[in-house]
Structures are given as C-alpha cells and as structure tokens.
Amino acid sequence: MSSTGEQQSSAELDGRLRNGKDGLSLFQRRAIAASERLQMARRSSPKFHESNDPTLEFFYHPRTLSVLSVLLAGFLYVALYIDPSNDMLNTKWGLVALCSVFVVVSVVLFRDGPFIRPHPAFWRGVLGLNVLYEMFLVFLLFQSKQTGRQIMTFFDPSLGVVLPERSYGDKCALTWANVSDGIDIFVLAHSVGWFAKALIIRNHTMCWILSIAFELSEYSLAHHLPNFNECWWDHWILDVLTCNWLGIYVGMKWCEHFKMKTYTWHGIRQIQSIKGKISRAGAQFTPHSWTVYEWAPTRRFKNFAGFILFAVLILLAELNVFYLKSLLWIPPEHPLVIARLSLLFLFSLPSAREYYEYYSNPLCKRMGAHCWMLIATLLTELLIIVKFARGEFTEPFPTSVILFWSLVICAIAGFSLWRFVVVPRLKQPLSRTNHMKAH
Numbered sequence: 018m019s020s021t022g023e024q025q026s027s028a029e030l031d032g033r034l035r036n037g038k039d040g041l042s043l044f045q046r047r048a049i050a051a052s053e054r055l056q057m058a059r060r061s062s063p064k065f066h067e068s069n070d071p072t073l074e075f076f077y078h079p080r081t082l083s084v085l086s087v088l089l090a091g092f093l094y095v096a097l098y099i100d101p102s103n104d105m106l107n108t109k110w111g112l113v114a115l116c117s118v119f120v121v122v123s124v125v126l127f128r129d130g131p132f133i134r135p136h137p138a139f140w141r142g143v144l145g146l147n148v149l150y151e152m153f154l155v156f157l158l159f160q161s162k163q164t165g166r167q168i169m170t171f172f173d174p175s176l177g178v179v180l181p182e183r184s185y186g187d188k189c190a191l192t193w194a195n196v197s198d199g200i201d202i203f204v205l206a207h208s209v210g211w212f213a214k215a216l217i218i219r220n221h222t223m224c225w226i227l228s229i230a231f232e233l234s235e236y237s238l239a240h241h242l243p244n245f246n247e248c249w250w251d252h253w254i255l256d257v258l259t260c261n262w263l264g265i266y267v268g269m270k271w272c273e274h275f276k277m278k279t280y281t282w283h284g285i286r287q288i289q290s291i292k293g294k295i296s297r298a299g300a301q302f303t304p305h306s307w308t309v310y311e312w313a314p315t316r317r318f319k320n321f322a323g324f325i326l327f328a329v330l331i332l333l334a335e336l337n338v339f340y341l342k343s344l345l346w347i348p349p350e351h352p353l354v355i356a357r358l359s360l361l362f363l364f365s366l367p368s369a370r371e372y373y374e375y376y377s378n379p380l381c382k383r384m385g386a387h388c389w390m391l392i393a394t395l396l397t398e399l400l401i402i403v404k405f406a407r408g409e410f411t412e413p414f415p416t417s418v419i420l421f422w423s424l425v426i427c428a429i430a431g432f433s434l435w436r437f438v439v440v441p442r443l444k445q446p447l448s449r450t451n452h453m454k455a456h
Contacts, residue, residue, distance in 0.1 A: 091117075119148070120142050123145025123148065124138045127145065128141075129141065130371070130386070131387070132367055144387055147394060148390060154401060157401055158397060158400055173353070176351075177346060180343070182242065183244055196255070199248070204260055207256060207260035208260045208261075208263045211268065213264075213362050214265075215267075215268020216366070217362070217365045217369045218331070218369065219369075220310050220311075223312060224269070227332065228257055230332060232253070232256060232257055234332060236418075241412075242340070272309075276309055308370065312327075320377075321436070333395050337395065337402065338357060340402045341401070344405040361391075364391045365391065367387040368385075370387075372384070372385075
C-alpha cells in the first residue's frame with residue numbers, strides 16, 4: 018500500500034471513529050484505531066518472507082513450555098550440584114544462566130528476521146546475543162580504563178598485562194627472507210575475513226573498494242598502532258593482491274553458486290532414499306533463497322549516501338577490534354577476539370540484508386532490528402575507544418594523513434554535488450529542447 022493510500026485510510030478511520038455511529042464505546046473505538054494504525058506501520062517495515070518453511074514441521078510449531086521446562090531443569094541441576102563455596106564459579110554460572118534466559122526469551126518473543134535457514138529461531142537468538150553484547154559494551158563504557166582491563170581478567174586471569182606490539186615495517190627490502198618472515202597465522206585470517214565479508218557484502222566492486230580503503234586506513238593509523246606499520250609489499254602484495262584477493266574470489270564464487278542455484282525444497286518425509294534425506298538435512302543449513310546486492314550508488318543521492326555509510330560501518334567494524342584489543346590488553350589470537358569477530362559475522366549477515374532492503378526499497382520506511390542493533394553496537398565500541406584512548410595515543414596525526422583524507426572528503430562531496438545537483442540541472446534544458454523539437 019502506498020503512503021497516500023495509508024494516509025487516506027487513516028483519515029477515514031479517524032473520521033469514522035469520531036462520528037461514534039458504530040455503537041462502540043470510546044475505549045473500544047480507540048482500541049480499534051490503535052490496532053489498525055499498528056497494522057499500517059507494520060506494512061512499512063521490511064518484509065522478507067510471507068510464511069514459515071514447511072520442511073521439518075515439528076520444529077516450526079511453538080515449543081515455549083517445553084523450552085521453559087528444559088531451561089528450569091538445567092537451572093535446578095546447576096543450582097544443586099555446583100560448589101557453593103566457590104564464589105567466582107558461582108558468579109560465572111550465574112552470568113551464563115542470565116545470558117541463557119535472555120537468549121531463550123529472545124528466541125520466544127523477538128520478531129523473525131530476514132533469514133529462515135537453518136531456522137528463524139536461530140536468527141532471533143543471534144539478535145538476542147547482539148543485545149547482550151551491546152548491554153555489556155554499555156556497562157564497559159561507564160567504567161574506567163583500568164577497570165575495563167580488570168574486567169577482562171574475569172574471562173581469563175592471564176589477561177591484564179601490557180601487550181608487546183609487533184611492527185611489520187622493520188625489514189622492507191623485497192626479499193624472500195623478509196616476505197617469509199612476514200607470513201604468519203594472520204595471513205590466513207586475512208583470507209578468511211575477506212571470504213566472510215564477501216558473503217556479507219555480495220558485491221565484487223564494493224569488496225575491492227573496502228579492501229583498498231582498509232589498507233589506506235592502516236597507513237593513516239600506523240602512528241597509533243605499531244602492527245599497522247607494514248612494508249609497502251606487505252600492504253599491497255601480501256594483503257591486497259594475495260590474501261584479500263583469495264578471500265574475495267572464493268567468497269564471490271560462493272555467492273555466484275547460491276545465485277545460480279535452483280532452490281526446490283522438499284520435506285524429508287517426501288524423499289525416499291537415505292542419502293537424499295541426509296543431503297536434505299544438510300541443505301537446511303544453506304540459504305533458502307539468495308538476493309544479489311546491486312548497490313548502484315550513482316542512481317540517486319540516497320543510494321550514494323547509503324553506500325558511503327555502509328562502507329564506513331564496515332571499516333569501523335574492522336578497525337574497532339584493533340583498538341579494543343590494544344586498549345584492553347587482549348592478544349590478537351585470544352579466544353575473546355575470535356569470539357567477537359565470529360559474533361560480528363553472525364550479526365552482520367541479517368543486518369546487511371535489512372540494510373540493503375532499507376537502502377534499495379522505497380516502500381521500506383523502517384530499518385530492521387538486526388541492522389539497527391548492529392549500528393548501535395559499532396558506535397558504542399567507538400565511544401569506548403574514544404574514552405579509553407585518552408592519554409594513550411599522544412602523537413598527533415601526520416600532516417600528510419590529514420591532507421589526504423581532506424582531499425578524499427572534498428572529492429566525495431564534489432562528486433555528489435556534480436552528479437546529483439549540477440548534472441540534473443544541465444539535463445533539464447536539453448530535455449525541454451528535445452520536447453520542443455518533437456512538437
């Protein structure tokens with residue numbers, strides 16, 4: 018329904034209820050009005066699928082009482098059999114129970130997201146985890162830097178000590194010995210990371226723009242973080258042309274496979290062979306359908322602004338982890354860092370889908386819950402970095418960095434002004450001339 022139609026329906030509803038000729042009380046009329054306005058608002062929210070997947074019907078029926086019984090039974094077991102004299106263990110079990118209750122409540126009460134594989138409840142649980150992570154970040158934001166580092170020792174007592182930062186820019190001669198010395202586990206991490214980002218972004222050009230933009234960000238922030246100080250061949254040959262290329266290539270091949278794949282879903286009971294049943298069970302963990310992201314940033318100004326915002330959010334998600342681990346003294350290979358990256362990948366999959374729907378669909382007037390929550394999470398991480406960074410990074414930005422990014426911002430602003438203001442005005446006289454010649 019268009020916005021004009023919704024306004025007309027709302028006006029008709031208000032007029033009918035004000036007349037009071039329907040035999041209803043004022044309270045009943047107000048309740049009806051509120052209900053119909055809620056339905057109108059829901060029509061403007063992102064809509065991705067109309068019905069639940071009929072496959073494995075047992076798992077698609079409500080099981081709220083069963084889940085509650087299992088949850089309470091687990092709590093009873095833990096409460097009766099853990100050592101009551103160990104306060105630290107009790108605290109950890111209590112936090113695990115608290116998080117478990119919140120995730121279960123999320124699975125039961127939250128709305129479905131854009132994905133239905135492997136199950137809509139799984140993605141409702143992912144949204145619950147995002148809310149939990151955001152609440153932890155808000156709590157951390159109101160602590161001091163020293164307290165924040167002490168909180169990390171709650172998860173691992175070996176943390177809380179200053180980290181030796183490794184610099185990769187000491188030996189920059191392009192020799193095999195120097196190149197082999199620069200290859201470590203993070204080379205694989207680069208490829209895996211860009212494979213994951215390709216599945217999130219689903220656009221080859223945008224992946225390459227972000228790959229180059231991240232390397233430029235490393236150049237710009239090397240005076241803050243020593244591990245950003247890399248040799249030129251490490252930036253452009255080892256990272257961009259090797260690791261990032263491999264991750265983007267494989268990730269986009271996966272996207273092409275899901276794009277061209279024919280999705281014909283049959284219930285497991287309808288499949289006769291054991292091999293077919295096993296194959297169908299495994300397919301439950303693949304996408305139900307696939308949407309190609311056509312960003313088209315030059316189509317209109319909203320697309321251009323949305324494209325820039327999406328790129329900034331991706332870069333923010335990348336850079337936040339480097340600053341957080343440096344400020345909170347967490348080694349890059351620590352499970353907490355890996356957990357944060359893994360969770361952010363799960364958060365980003367539905368968030369990117371909702372962002373693209375809001376970005377590309379003129380009828381979508383409201384950003385989805387996954388996307389809104391992830392943006393809040395990234396900005397809260399940024400606030401923590403800004404607060405904890407006071408007194409840490411005293412060296413000012415180099416003049417070359419300030420000039421470079423000033424030119425980039427001016428170029429972006431100039432292009433948008435030319436493309437969306439000047440060009441349309443230049444086309445107007447031409448279109449009028451052609452119209453006059455036609456007549």
